Amino acid sequence: MKQKTCGNLMLLLTALIWGTAFVAQSAGMDYVGPFTYGSVRTLIGGLVLLPLIPFFDRLKPVEERPTPAQRREINKNSLRGGIYCGLLLCVASSFQQYGISMTTVGKAGFITALYIVIVPLIGVFIKRRIPKIMWLCVVIAIVGFYLLCVTDGFSLSLGDFLVLCCAFFFSLHIMVIDHFNAKNVDGVRMSCVQFLTAGLMILVMALIFENMTWSSLWAARYTILYTGVMSCGMGYTLQILGQRYTDPTTATLILSLESVFAVLSGWILLHEQLSVRELSGCALVFVAVLLAQIPLPQRRNKTETSI
Numbered sequence: 001m002k003q004k005t006c007g008n009l010m011l012l013l014t015a016l017i018w019g020t021a022f023v024a025q026s027a028g029m030d031y032v033g034p035f036t037y038g039s040v041r042t043l044i045g046g047l048v049l050l051p052l053i054p055f056f057d058r059l060k061p062v063e064e065r066p067t068p069a070q071r072r073e074i075n076k077n078s079l080r081g082g083i084y085c086g087l088l089l090c091v092a093s094s095f096q097q098y099g100i101s102m103t104t105v106g107k108a109g110f111i112t113a114l115y116i117v118i119v120p121l122i123g124v125f126i127k128r129r130i131p132k133i134m135w136l137c138v139v140i141a142i143v144g145f146y147l148l149c150v151t152d153g154f155s156l157s158l159g160d161f162l163v164l165c166c167a168f169f170f171s172l173h174i175m176v177i178d179h180f181n182a183k184n185v186d187g188v189r190m191s192c193v194q195f196l197t198a199g200l201m202i203l204v205m206a207l208i209f210e211n212m213t214w215s216s217l218w219a220a221r222y223t224i225l226y227t228g229v230m231s232c233g234m235g236y237t238l239q240i241l242g243q244r245y246t247d248p249t250t251a252t253l254i255l256s257l258e259s260v261f262a263v264l265s266g267w268i269l270l271h272e273q274l275s276v277r278e279l280s281g282c283a284l285v286f287v288a289v290l291l292a293q294i295p296l297p298q299r300r301n302k303t304e305t306s307i
Contacts (some may be wrong), residue, residue, distance in 0.1 A: 007245030011254040014238045019261025021174050021231035023269050028223030031216045034097035035206035041224050042089075045232025046195030047190055055187050081180030087172060089236075090198040092126020092169035094164045094205065102159025111163040113145045113259050118171035119252045134249045139286040141256060145285030147277050174248055174255075178179050181244045185293065191237040253288060260285050 028037050056063075066074060096112065116138055180190065206212055217224070243251050261283045 003245040007242040007256060008250070010238045010242030011251055012248060012257065014235045014242065015257040017230050017235040017238075017257050018255075018258040019263075020265045020269075021195075021227045021235070022262040023265050024223040024226045024231075028220040028227070031220035032212075033206065034212035035094075035202055036210050036212050036217070037220065037224065038093050038097060039202035039206045041228035042093075042195050042202060042232055043199035044224065044228025045236065046192050048229050048233035049192035049195065049237065053186075053192065054190055075189065076183060077180060077183040078185040078189040079193055081176065081183070081185050082190040083197050084176050084180075085190065086197025086201070088169050088173040088176060089194055090201040092166050092173060093198070093202065095166035095169065099159045099162030099164075099166060101212050102157065102162070111160055112167050112170070113141075113256050114164065115167045115174070116141055116252045116256045117172040118168055119174055120249045122171060122175055123248060133291070134253075137253055140291070141253060141285050141288035144288060145256070145259065145280045147281030147284065171252075173242070173253060176278055177240055177243050178248045178251075182239070187240040187244065188237060191240050194236070195232055198280050212291035257285060 025037070033041075099111075120134065120138060181187075239251075241253065246254070263278065263282065
């Protein structure tokens with residue numbers, strides 16, 4: 001129970017970091033293109049983690065350190081997991097950046113949050129039983145996101161479709177992390193590899209499709225550093241570590257608070273106004289996440305019968 005609580009707190013902190021990073025991302029896009037911004041901040045996230053790998057290795061008690069054979073296996077799985085996660089992160093981020101340019105931010109936020117539905121559906125296809133209480137939480141969260149993000153009619157455009165593709169690949173990203181966590185990977189190593197993989201791929205697209213200049217990068221330096229160090233380096237690493245102790249469906253509900261924190265940070269930092277409808281949406285999402293954490297007897301029984 002303590003490990004699960006610790007994992008959930010890591011994911012909650014991840015959602016908070018990602019949500020507040022929207023303010024920095026919004027400001028940074030005034031100076032550079034989406035591929036340029038994404039590649040530099042992602043590479044910074046990987047470079048920040050490089051010196052932390054030996055640091056965390058030395059923190060482990062001597063008796064808990066893996067043998068050379070175990071270390072080789074952990075490194076192999078961490079490398080494979082990092083490459084797969086990096087590929088998915090690159091594709092998801094690219095779909096999101098281009099989709100947002102062709103739709104409203106509110107609709108993009110709601111559609112991206114649909115990964116809280118896609119992840120349980122993927123779980124069903126791979127024969128993973130989802131407790132009924134989790135489906136109730138998902139429905140409550142969807143209603144909350146609709147009230148929070150969609151304030152003017154809903155229709156599907158090309159931009160909306162691209163963001164929907166983004167949500168699908170983010171869902172796969174969550175499932176891949178869950179798969180490799182079961183192989184006892186090193187979370188910091190895997191996170192570092194995923195950033196370097198995604199960053200290099202996005203950098204190639206930035207060099208092909210955008211005009212990268214040092215002056216524009218320097219103008220956006222503070223926002224890039226914040227999102228690179230905090231959103232990438234810390235946020236995604238906490239996601240990998242936190243998901244080790246939390247099932248994918250619960251993890252998606254907690255991570256979906258990113259959109260709520262984004263709205264609240266805009267309200268606090270940018271003095272954006274929140275309507276009663278939007279506040280109601282925030283409240284419903286919080287209720288869904290809290291409900292998912294309550295160990296109801298029915299939920300325990302369902303879990304026990306599925307083992």
